[in-house]
Amino acid sequence: MSVSPAAARTRRAVLVVCDSLRADLIRPDTTPTLARLAAEGCRYAAHRSVFPSTTRTASASIATGCLPRNHGLLGNAMALDEGRGLVRLSTGNADFRERLRAVTGRVLTRPTLSQRLAGAGAAGGAIVFSNASPGAAHVQDPDGYGFLYNRAGSHGPGLKALAPEEHLDTPKGIEGDARTTDRFVEEVLLERRPALSVLWLSEPDHSGHANPLGGAAHLRAVAAADACVARVLEAGERLGSGGRDVLTIVTSDHGQETTDRIIDVDGLLIEAGLKAAPDSSDVVPASQGTSALIFVAAEARHRLPAITSWLETQDWAEEIYADEALAEVGLDGGMSLALAVSLRKSRRTNEFGVPGYSDIVFEPGGLNNVGCGQHGGTGFYEQSPFLFISGGGFPTATVRETPSSCIDIAPTILRHLGLPMDGMDGRPLQDEQ
Ligand SMILES: [Zn+2]
Numbered sequence: 001m002s003v004s005p006a007a008a009r010t011r012r013a014v015l016v017v018c019d020s021l022r023a024d025l026i027r028p029d030t031t032p033t034l035a036r037l038a039a040e041g042c043r044y045a046a047h048r049s050v051f052p053s054t055t056r057t058a059s060a061s062i063a064t065g066c067l068p069r070n071h072g073l074l075g076n077a078m079a080l081d082e083g084r085g086l087v088r089l090s091t092g093n094a095d096f097r098e099r100l101r102a103v104t105g106r107v108l109t110r111p112t113l114s115q116r117l118a119g120a121g122a123a124g125g126a127i128v129f130s131n132a133s134p135g136a137a138h139v140q141d142p143d144g145y146g147f148l149y150n151r152a153g154s155h156g157p158g159l160k161a162l163a164p165e166e167h168l169d170t171p172k173g174i175e176g177d178a179r180t181t182d183r184f185v186e187e188v189l190l191e192r193r194p195a196l197s198v199l200w201l202s203e204p205d206h207s208g209h210a211n212p213l214g215g216a217a218h219l220r221a222v223a224a225a226d227a228c229v230a231r232v233l234e235a236g237e238r239l240g241s242g243g244r245d246v247l248t249i250v251t252s253d254h255g256q257e258t259t260d261r262i263i264d265v266d267g268l269l270i271e272a273g274l275k276a277a278p279d280s281s282d283v284v285p286a287s288q289g290t291s292a293l294i295f296v297a298a299e300a301r302h303r304l305p306a307i308t309s310w311l312e313t314q315d316w317a318e319e320i321y322a323d324e325a326l327a328e329v330g331l332d333g334g335m336s337l338a339l340a341v342s343l344r345k346s347r348r349t350n351e352f353g354v355p356g357y358s359d360i361v362f363e364p365g366g367l368n369n370v371g372c373g374q375h376g377g378t379g380f381y382e383q384s385p386f387l388f389i390s391g392g393g394f395p396t397a398t399v400r401e402t403p404s405s406c407i408d409i410a411p412t413i414l415r416h417l418g419l420p421m422d423g424m425d426g427r428p429l430q431d432e433q
Contacts, residue, residue: 011417053255065426067331246391256374
């Protein structure tokens with residue numbers, strides 16, 4: 001299918017991400033709008049996240065159509081050497097973007113949708129409203145090709161800060177998502193009408209991390225995300241025939257598992273004589289929630305066989321990836337990353353009948369909640385986000401069983417807009433039967 005330039009100019013795409021919403025929690029009683037969308041649109045029943053299944057890696061994968069090893073944002077935390085040896089840094093902090101750029105000379109190594117659309121002339125640009133962490137927002141458009149709105153700072157082309165009255169300053173959670181959605185609908189969908197409009201909600205991720213999955217507080221957040229999606233769909237209906245060529249993608253970046261045991265990987269490595277001290281830069285584990293990335297400095301690389309043998313004796317280390325296995329799971333050994341570990345999982349159900357448990361990595365200063373939601377690994381439920389597509393020539397009332405992933409969203413959008421999809425790991429879903 002090729003798209004003429006004239007047709008491409010009238011086309012638009014709308015992407016809504018309900019952070020952390022598991023496919024199995026979409027039901028008519030909990031999420032009436034999403035349940036209707038699932039029934040009436042094209043539902044991808046085997047949709048998966050990337051590894052690590054964290055918001056920031058998935059955000060970069062959704063923006064670039066690439067796996068973490070190719071876009072370079074490896075996790076929710078990474079070890080960087082800023083001149084004093086490897087130091088663990090949260091990639092969610094507002095200053096991480098420029099710290100990474102200072103060390104490596106770039107933020108992401110592949111172009112984002114915002115960049116690709118900025119160079120597309122008549123196809124128009126991208127506007128992203130993200131109520132996620134600053135780091136997850138930044139990787140949607142780290143170099144400032146389009147417009148990006150987030151509490152840490154809102155920018156236009158050239159990373160130019162927007163005027164204070166244009167800035168979007170909303171907190172994570174139900175209320176902040178509602179305010180973000182209100183403004184997104186009125187200003188972006190109905191007025192500015194860019195080629196690509198992206199809305200990233202913080203729920204039900206925000207509430208899921210602090211509450212049991214399927215409990216009242218979590219279900220309130222799930223329902224609130226559903227209500228935000230309803231507002232976006234209503235805007236499409238208000239546009240009437242003007243919305244005819246709109247591709248609407250509603251998805252989540254990953255799911256969540258219930259947290260089981262908390263594993264102090266730093267402490268265990270020190271106890272085993274494989275790491276010098278809590279703040280040492282020789283061996284630096286970076287928590288990804290239910291998984292860990294282990295960065296190893298050049299002078300400690302000789303310890304790798306011993307670290308791997310030790311991990312194999314640990315009952316929490318369910319899957320260990322090194323060398324070629326790292327590449328196969330979407331990571332690589334650049335930037336001192338030596339190993340990745342996905343922690344022990346179980347399919348048992350919690351008190352609210354929600355299945356899936358996983359051990360988590362203790363994170364200094366982190367939530368470290370037992371019995372609440374977490375993600376980051378290869379567990380079945382954290383790897384079961386949802387993907388519903390409507391418009392853009394996609395069939396209605398259809399369930400596709402072919403595997404799809406976060407990385408397929410960008411090429412699907414570009415295909416709809418009539419733009420090239422070169423250099424991506426994903427593929428456009430229009431071609432799938
Ligand atoms: Zn997320």
